[in-house]
Amino acid sequence: MSKNFQLERETSSLSSFPNSKSFFSKLKSWLLPYAFLSPTLVVVTLFFFIPLVMVFILSFTNLDMTNFGILKWWQPANWTLDNYVKIFTNRFFPRILNNTLMYVSMTLIFFNVGMALVIALITTNINRRVGFAFRLIWLMCRLTPVVVYIMMWKALAGPAPMGVLNKHILGPLGIGGGEFLLNTNPWVFVILANGFIGASFGMIIFSSAIEAIPKDYMIASKVDGASTWQTIRYITIPMIKWPLLFVTTYQTLSLLTSFEQILLLTNGGPGLYETEVWSLTAYHRAFSSYFGNTQWGYGSAWAVILVIIGIIMAIIYLRVFKFNELIQEPKIDQL
Amino acid sequence: MKTSKSLLSIILIVILVMSFTAMALAQDLDIIPIKVRCRAKPPMENWRGLNFLVAEKDLNADLEAMGDPRRVKVEVIQDNLDWGDYITEFVLGYGAGESPDIWLTGHEYIGTQAEAGRIIALDGIIEEFPIYNLVFDTLWDCTKYKGKIWGVPQDAEARPLYWNKTLLKKLGWSDGEIAALPGKIEKGEFTLYDMLETAKQAVDKGVVEPGNGFWTRPKNGPDFTPFYYAFGGETIDSATGKLVFDKTAGLKYYGFFYDAAQKYGSMGCLGLDWSSAWHPGVTSKVLFWVGGTWQWAEWAEKFLKDLGGEAYMWENFGFGLIPAAEKGGKPNSLTHPLAYLVSSQCKYPDLAVALIAKVTNYGPNTRHAITSTHLGILKGQTEYKFYKQSRLLSEALYMLDYTTFLPNNPYWGTYSTITYEALAACVSGDFTPEKAVDFVVEGLNRELGDKIIIK
Incomplete structure (x- = not known):
């Protein structure tokens, strides 16, 4: 009886827990994962995503040593498919x-x-x-x-x-x-x-x-008379x-x-x-x-x-x- | 006691006044940093940049004498970067607003940099320094683009055909025949195909290994262009300034290199690493090869020093012009002058040009010419006491009479890449000469469009 009572009390306190949260703590718990992710997001955006987009755009331009600083490569008017044609027609x-x-x-x-x-x-x-x-x-x-x-x-x-x-x-x-x-x-x-x-x-x-494969499998295979090759083929390879x-x-x-x-x-x-x-x-x-x-x-x-x-x-x-x-x-x- | 206190006070006041005066004077001086960027192979070509450190003191003395409050502080950056990386560094540096004030580079880059506005025309500034009148007129022509002067020539060279006397002797040539070879080439009696025939004989008789009869440089570069010129090719249209590719000359040019590799036991050199394979190769086991006069110093200093350096080389190597394509034709060579250019980001171009004027003189230029075996650039330099002491510079000087140049055109790099790829394909046997010409025409049209004239 006392055990049931204790369980009931714990259950009731758990169910009432979310209601006791303030708006700010809700916001905090919602934002926290993003805060942890943000350094990675910033790094990936700065050093991968933006360069990727730039390279993609550059691939449609004829930016080179002769027109660097002159060509407005970001303007769609300067984009063509010439580079791709050049690649696929390159001998x-x-x-x-x-x-x-x-x-x-x-x-x-x-x-x-x-x-x-x-x-x-x-x-x-x-x-x-x-x-x-x-x-x-x-x-x-x-x-x-x-x-x-x-x-x-x-x-x-x-x-x-x-x-x-x-x-x-x-x-x-x-x-x-x-x-x-x-x-x-x-x-x-x-x-x-x-x-x-x-x-x-x-x-x-x-x-x-x-190393992480449980030894039991290996031992069991040996008990069953499996050769080394069979152990590798039927246990190790599938497990990795x-x-x-x-x-x-x-x-x-x-x-x-x-x-x-x-x-x-x-x-x-x-x-x-x-x-x-x-x-x-x-x-x-x-x-x-x-x-x-x-x-x-x-x-x-x-x-x-x-x-x-x-x-x-x-x-x-x-x-x-x-x-x-x-x-x-x-x-x-x-x- | 009182006297000593007064004395101390007077000394302190004097020190204070002197300090303030010095500070005031120092504040009046305007220290101008000038960054000089050079490409130089150490130690032979170090004077390209180091001359500016000597010139700094000289120029500052001039400025002081005429009461100019400015003083230059030279910073020299020089290394042996590949040309492509060296150019990229300048262009990207310029884009970041950090280009050097004085930039030493090959004259053929002037077109590109001038078009992009990264360098300034020097007309109107250089006239104030009469020392520039000493520079050969032909070298000034190399630094002209669209009628203006964009750079000051720094050095020149010849690209001779070298040969190994010891191997020629093994082939049965007499000392007299070997000594007469430069003259025969000059008269057009020994042609490019005569050279290949000799190379083939050397291969057939086991004097050299197959592939080692005749070598060029191992990678793309200026050394191939004089061969194209030898077969009647032209690279630039003087009327329009556009690049030119001549199909008839091109066919002969590619035919020559195709034959050299496929029939005459030559051209086993493309793709070799410079220091680990090419230089050791030409200095020991190759019969004929094309190189530059500056490599003479490099071989003596780096590759043959243990065998006796230059003395060994005079004993074992000979050189002459690049032979004519046909009997009685004109032999040639190629000069690739480097030039000091002034960046348009330089805040004091007058000081930059004044510094360049200081290094464009007999003393500084001869220092560089002798240590790097580059040819002089100044009128009367051959009479200069120290210049005359270099045997190579004296004996190679006549080659300037036969010299040719690369064109100053922004698209020369693209042109050179395509024409070299075709040449390499002929050497490897991937292309016939006809296919090479087709490849070049197709490539130049595709890459350069209306900027190229195909004849």
């Missing part, structure tokens, strides 16, 4: 698109997701400290400043007798003539240099996801589907827009547009030219198309990985 457009697709897919499949998953699986199935140390070492390439990192790759690929690979591996084995390997095999180095950094991101995400989606999507978008390693390593060469990817073209058009004829409008158009490609890729990934199902509340919680 090197297919090559740049092909380079981009190859660079993104190869780096993603073999390194950013593939190798990351392999490293994560191995390092979570060996001695915990050794695995941790290995992951830490692998992270070094991400922690190294890009310029230093690329200089190391250039030293590796250098011509004989300075190049490390030529001097210590290829030379003694009698392979090649000691050429500058960045000239003879530029794509190998572009993908390796990017892939080694890229793999470290997925490695961390996947490792933590694998969400991190897989995240890493694949994030790294695709990241690779599509990343160009700094390629810029420093080959600058799109050695031949004509040989390793030139989409984002590097946008950079070259907008910011880099021997005679300084930088074309900001034209470069913006390349960048806008890249943003559209990125959005389409993200939507495709979300569909393929059934994002809606992934974010649904677990069925056990719905009961």
Whole structure:
């Protein structure tokens, strides 16, 4: 009887609680979440949304070095589709698109997701400290400043007798003539240099996801006689589907827009547009030219198309990985 | 005691009066900061900017002597930024209202900057400094745009064809034949295709590796234009000031580079990194290459110092004009003078021009010419005691008689990018010469519209 009374009293006090709130406290509780969000909103608006809108507008103008400060680029009268026509009629457009697709897919499949998953699986199935140390070492390439990192790759690929690979591996084995390997095999180095950094991101995400899988599943599978491959295929991979989606999507978008390693390593060469990817073209058009004829409008158009490609890729990934199902509340919680 | 107190008071009063006088005098002086921005390869080209620090004292002494309360305070910013980034920096800096007062750049940028109103015409100011009369008239022509002078020439150079004497000897050339080569080129007896034939022989006999018979610079730049001129090409229409592309000359020009790469074992140079591959390449394993006189100092200082520097180079390298395209034709070279421009944001252009006048003199310009192996810009400079001591400058001087220039046109950058892309495609084998010309015509029409004349 006394217990019921106490419960009734607590229930009645809870139900009367909202009524006791003043208007200002209601306003405060309504505004509080927005106050917490506001720094992010300001930063995103200032440094992402407004530049994006500006780049979008610039892509319809012919703003360049010759008319900077003169052209009123914000006036619709100066907007045309010329830049987009120029891109799609550019004779090197297919090559740049092909380079981009190859660079993104190869780096993603073999390194950013593939190798990351392999490293994560191995390092979570060996001695915990050794695995941790290995992951830490692998992270070094991400922690190294890009310029230093690329200089190391250039030293590796250098011509004989300075190049490390030529001097210590290829030379003694009698392979090649000691050429500058960045000239003879530029794509190998572009993908390796990017892939080694890229793999470290997925490695961390996947490792933590694998570590979070309850051990009971693994033990149960072993009791049932599952092989290592079967455990990975039927337990680990399905259980880390969400991190897989995240890493694949994030790294695709990241690779599509990343160009700094390629810029420093080959600058799109050695031949004509040989390793030139989409984002590097946008950079070259907008910011880099021997005679300084930088074309900001034209470069913006390349960048806008890249943003559209990125959005389409993200939507495709979300569909393929059934994002809606992934974010649904677990069925056990719905009961 | 009283006397010492009075003495102390007098000393204090004197100090006070002197301090106030000094402060008053100091307040009367108007310190004008002048920012000078130069692109210079250290250490060879450091005098481009450092000369202004010497000139600052000189100009301030002049100002003091004539009772002008203004004093300049020079700030020099110089580094070896890529040209494209260097130009972008100026344009964006100007947009932010922070452009340098004096800006050193290639003369071909004058058209763009003048059109945009970022630099001022110097007519009417330079006449007050007769020292400018010493500058060669042809160099003034480079800084003219739409009939006005927009810059003061800073240096000049020649872009010779270099060759490796040791490799020519390996090929069977005698010392006499090698010594006679510059003369044969000058007379039009040794043509561009003769050079390619020699390069091919060197490749066939294993004297050089395939691709190393003949090299140009590894990236877009001015060095390709004299070859286009050699085949009869023109870049600017003197009547309208518009850029010109000549299809007939273009076909021969692209044919030459296509042949060089595909048939004559040459042009294995495009895309190479300057310091790690190109410079080490030309200074050791390439038979013929096109470079600049300023690179002579760079090779001696940076790449061949251990082997003996300039002495080694005189022993092993030779140079001459860029050969004619046909027997009996005229060889050429290209001069790309840099010029000091004055920003329209400069508040005291008279002081900026006065400072430039101080560095446009035998002493300062020769310092730069000798250390960087650039050619002098002043009449009578070859007679100047210190200038004469540079053997390279003396021996390369005749090239100015054959020199050509880039056009001063705002759209030269676009023109150069398109024509270079076609050249690179010929070298890689992606384009035939005919396809290259089509690509250039299509690209120039698309990008420049009525600003280009296709002949």
